[in-house]
Amino acid sequence: MQFHHHGYVSSDPRMEEASGTGINRPETLPDVMDVLIIGSGPAGVIAAAQLAKFPNITTRIVERRPGRLEIGQADGIQARSVETFQAFGFAERITAEAFHLTEMAFWGPDSDNPSNIARSSVAPDDPGGKISEFPHLIVNQARVLDYFAECARNAPTRLTPDYGLEFQTLTVDEDCEYPVTVTLRHVGGEKDGQERTVKAKYVIGCDGAHSRVRKSIGRQHIGAVSYHAWGVMDVLANTDFPDIRTKCAIQSSSGGSILHIPREGGYLFRMYVDLGEVSKDDNGQIRQTSLETIIAKANKILHPYTLEVKHCPWHTVYEVGHRVTDKFDDVPPGEEGSRTPRVFITGDACHTHSAKAGQGMNVSMQDGWNIAWKLGHVLSGIAPESLLDTYSSERQVVAQNLIDFDREWSSLMAKPADEFDSPQDLANFYVKTAEFPAGFMTEYQKSMITGTTEHQQLAAGFPIGKRFKSAKVMRVCDGNKVHLGHHATADGRWRIYAFADSARPGTDSRLATWAEWILNSPDSPVVKYTPDGSDLDSLFDVKVIYQQPHGEVEFGPGTPAIFAPKVGPFQVTNYEKMYAVDPEVDIFEVRDINRDGAVVVVRPDHYVSQVLSFEDVEELATFFDGNMRRSAR
Structure with a gap:
């Protein structure tokens, strides 16, 4: 957990400072x-x-x-x-x-x-x-x-x-x-x-198996x-x-x-x-x-x-009943793209099944997270409205797989x-x-936020469309062993993990060239889409994982600035972007990452979107050009 960068905190650090619509929030429904x-x-x-x-x-x-x-x-x-x-x-x-x-x-x-x-x-x-x-x-x-x-x-x-x-x-x-x-x-x-x-x-219907929201938009609960x-x-x-x-x-x-x-x-x-x-x-x-x-x-x-x-x-x-709704939003089937979906249904409102596989609450939460971050990006001006079409197409497949399993x-x-x-x-x-009821068989297909498997061999342990499976690394700044994925908090940001090539840190390398591009190139998503006046990592959390052990990696003049961004009103350095391998559990081995390096792009809800090489900068730029907008409030 990181805090103090906005000033000294002596109270519960989990309570963020009220801002935006949270200042003088009306007690009654507006x-x-x-x-x-x-x-x-x-x-x-x-x-x-x-x-x-x-x-x-x-x-x-x-x-x-x-x-x-x-x-x-x-x-x-x-x-x-x-x-x-x-x-x-x-x-x-x-x-x-x-x-x-x-x-x-x-x-x-x-x-x-x-x-x-x-x-x-x-x-x-x-x-x-x-x-x-x-x-x-x-x-x-x-x-x-x-x-x-x-x-x-x-x-x-x-x-x-x-x-x-x-x-x-x-x-x-x-x-x-x-x-x-x-x-x-x-x-x-x-x-x-x-x-x-x-x-x-927009309306999100989370009102259960007898959902009135579902009925209001004419969706059908299919099954028996x-x-x-x-x-x-x-x-x-x-x-x-x-x-x-x-x-x-x-x-x-x-x-x-x-x-x-x-x-x-x-x-x-x-x-x-x-x-x-x-x-x-x-x-x-x-x-x-x-x-x-x-x-x-x-x-x-x-x-x-x-x-x-x-x-x-x-x-x-x-x-026991097994039902899946014909669609999870209010745009009729076949008319996607003709207008923006305005009403979405989640959880039992769109899929019902037995309780014995322990899936109802678990799958429902993933429904809610999926549509929420997407609405957050669209309403903030970060993403186009077409992003919302991916909710129904992604989650309906998951629901049908759940019904079949249950x-x-x-x-x-x-x-x-x-x-x-x-x-x-x-x-x-x-x-x-066992992996299915544990929640790990979800695999999203190609879309504006999920790429192809063309470069999957560079990081075989992070399958495109599946959730980012964490592994232990060592944080360079303090030598702590941590799980890399545990720092992907629900803050609406994209994660970009740069798994370094084998060159010695701080020297000219494929990683260094890529880091310079993503920091300064006008084609870089960080340059193009980070809102004006925001912290460098406000939309893209870019981290590096070196192949060398902790003792051979350190901050210094050669540290790429993208991995040591200045944040908060005092513009202090964020030191928790650089990692080294844990000698006991080498993440490059356990996640089958190519020793020439790889770039792994992860969505705000933890699902892997892209695996690319350091030279695939044009492909990385094109990917984000397809799902982001320049203006953001």
Whole structure:
């Protein structure tokens, strides 16, 4: 964490100074705004936290509830989400209070006595940290929302939710400065039932599976339920089941299945209890299943073990449904480019599935971050409006892949034990597909912000379109071992990593020539697009990683100025742009980076956009010319 460059800070450094629209921010919802976010679930709060970083953008978030969420339904936090928390500055704190999933136990019918269950295998969650350096967590959804809300509240715009306002409908008129007219209704309080009309340039619908925003723009939720029901309960209980503090997939011979999830705090746990097939003419009656029935079914599946529930703060019954919306914005299919999308939908509003793969909250957050940084760039004048077309095209593919995966996983969980070819089939599928539920199989295709794989061989470990997978390096200025990717905070900046050629630092080299070009050439994106009067690294965070060990790299007269920019009102040097290899974990080896050097361009949301050589400056310039604008406010 870097601070003090704007003056001495003795209070919480996570609270940034209010600026722009955060100065004298109106307490009540204004009549007009740049962005209106509907719903303060995972997608809504991350979008708010990101947009709050853009001081000159007026963003508001409305929520039907009277206050913060107290009991969340989602609780699984995949490693990609923890990476995201790191970018927003609270990974360490939420990790400390969460339950860490390190393995999964698989239980099936005992071969000697099939009426009992027995442990068949245990699979490590991410052996050796091969997928990510971050853990797989369980924590209450409400706490995730709290942390993002804190980020938004501490950001320059001092963004906080407007509670007690329910979305009714919207219309779009492109001829207006604020094209989207939104009708809201007060819920509770002195104004209960009263309607309010506001206008916005853009609206983000984060209002759940029954989204009114989705209906207002005519989008269709395509798919169906699977006619299989599950009872879910968070409980405090006494039991003799030995793996009660381990994640488990439990399959009985005749009583169905349980997905068991230990919760944070050491005592609470969640069980997804198989209630079996549901007839097509059930008309929702299965959802009336009592808690007592769910507990009884759980005891039947757990036999010979018993479960004595002492307290249940939350339970529900749901039927597995798999649906994806036909498009994630308000521009009809086939009409992209004819007008700017003004309304976007995220999370459950555009994809619904079972909860058993732990994907709902995780994928929703990536939806919200994806559209938020893009809106931030467009509204700040950094990028053209055409950037917004990439939201639906990118995230719809991710949602469909999620549905396909979840359909297979939920079907396996509901499959009777005697129908598997081997008792290990479920465990094998879990291990084989581990990278997908961890959130690391997203791979964006070629677009204005994602390049081709023409030069991929220069940095094979950073696949184009996939998230930037961090590795350890040594910071030159202080000798600290750090993860390179952990410094990519959610500040809306592009990252450009220059992995140096083998020449000795400070000498003439291919890196030095490139560094001179990106600092001074009129074709350089840094020169062309950095706003006038802004810090050199205000839009592009350019870092260098040398092949030499820490002791052979130092600041001096030969240090390229792009790697030692002056920042803040006092124009002091930022020393944290230069890195050397960690001799124990050489990033050039573990990420298969060519020893002749490579340039890796990374989007504000951590996804790799380009891999180029130091000589490909024309290609680098052309890439940013395709997704940026000269004027920025």
